[in-house]
Amino acid sequence: xxxxxxxxxxxxxxxxxRRSWVQTAFLLVxxxxxxxxxxxxxxxFHCYSCPLAxxxxxxxxxxxxxxxxVFPFVAxxxxxxxxxxxxxxxxxxxxxxxxxxxxIGRIPTPKFELPVWMGNLRYVVLAxxxxxxxxxxxxxxxxxxxxxxxxxxLEAALPNGSWPNTAKTTITAxxxxxxxxxxxxxxxxxxPLGAIYGLLNRVSVFFVQFHPELCTDCDLCRGRxxxxxxxxxxxxxxxxxxxxxxxxxxxxxxxxxxxxxxxQEDVG
Amino acid sequence: xxxxxKRAILPAxxxxxxxxxxxxxxxxxxxxxxxxxxxxxxxxxxxPFEPPPFMxxxxxxxxxxxxxxETVIRTDVVTHQVPEPAxxxxxxxxxxxRADSGDLKRTYSGKPPSLCPT
Numbered sequence: 556x557x558x559x560x561x562x563x564x565x566x567x568x569x570x571x572x573r574r575s576w577v578q579t580a581f582l583l584v585x586x587x588x589x590x591x592x593x594x595x596x597x598x599x600f601h602c603y604s605c606p607l608a609x610x611x612x613x614x615x616x617x618x619x620x621x622x623x624x625v626f627p628f629v630a631x632x633x634x635x636x637x638x639x640x641x642x643x644x645x646x647x648x649x650x651x652x653x654x655x656x657x658x659i660g661r662i663p664t665p666k667f668e669l670p671v672w673m674g675n676l677r678y679v680v681l682a683x684x685x686x687x688x689x690x691x692x693x694x695x696x697x698x699x700x701x702x703x704x705x706x707x708x709l710e711a712a713l714p715n716g717s718w719p720n721t722a723k724t725t726i727t728a729x730x731x732x733x734x735x736x737x738x739x740x741x742x743x744x745x746x747p748l749g750a751i752y753g754l755l756n757r758v759s760v761f762f763v764q765f766h767p768e769l770c771t772d773c774d775l776c777r778g779r780x781x782x783x784x785x786x787x788x789x790x791x792x793x794x795x796x797x798x799x800x801x802x803x804x805x806x807x808x809x810x811x812x813x814x815x816x817x818x819q820e821d822v823g
Numbered sequence: 824x825x826x827x828x829k830r831a832i833l834p835a836x837x838x839x840x841x842x843x844x845x846x847x848x849x850x851x852x853x854x855x856x857x858x859x860x861x862x863x864x865x866x867x868x869x870x871p872f873e874p875p876p877f878m879x880x881x882x883x884x885x886x887x888x889x890x891x892x893e894t895v896i897r898t899d900v901v902t903h904q905v906p907e908p909a910x911x912x913x914x915x916x917x918x919x920x921r922a923d924s925g926d927l928k929r930t931y932s933g934k935p936p937s938l939c940p941t
Contacts, residue, residue: 635837
């Protein structure tokens, strides 16, 4: 088992070094000058008004369907399927907005961390701005999520030559500045899609498992983690974007529900 | 083996639920959306005419005055049965809203807008 873990983790470690390439390759899926499938809900955070967007943004669909009081079976089903299969691997490996944050995060500026509890703001954003406000006040309300979304400003408004409203511009500017000084600020603090995938991390087929018996307290995982070096060193929990940077350490492996766990310490 | 089955049950149930939800939404779910279409119509209103009595001689012919032609705008309400994938596409450019009556209403007629209004 230890040998198998060693082999699989070295494969994963090697693969992890190419994560940027994988994220960039997925851009070819989300951005297409020819293909428009806006009747299909995509699994990533990417504005459907982007001139090159292939699919519809799932958060935009949830918010708009909440405004018209129609249950979005397709959007919810899509998110459940991707969430159960992959969890927040989508965030770490596939999402174009995550790629933007990773690219800007590589710029050598001083990096700061925010308190861990701020990760729960994602659920507030999901519950209030994506679901409740559209449901009670409609899509015309200034706090309707799409009227504030920085992805919409960067990917849709500016490429289409229109200037976003003041609130959206301010939020976009703050998030862009934050990207220079904190890794993945949108994902770890505000992203409603990350909130959904994070919840499904606990039940996903593939997950990151921590082996405490192999841990030597080297803090490699905390140093490499873009989510504030999760203090409990419990990779794979709801705030994790599953970038697999921590899997460089042999105490953390990628497993599936079909593998036997030696200990109960699998954490989603 | 029992542990694997236990761990796989919840993901399997959720996955099945997700697949069923997508199939139901894509294949069977239909929502009525009303569209108000403004139609321009020309109507002719005949003008009443009664010749004065002193002109009523046998054999006399008085052509009636030409009718008044008016252009009126009529609002037709058409109900579309829209499947959910089409509804997803419609909301991406703000093409559907909820009317005060609770019905879904199309916000445009004819060519759809190209961008989401937000």
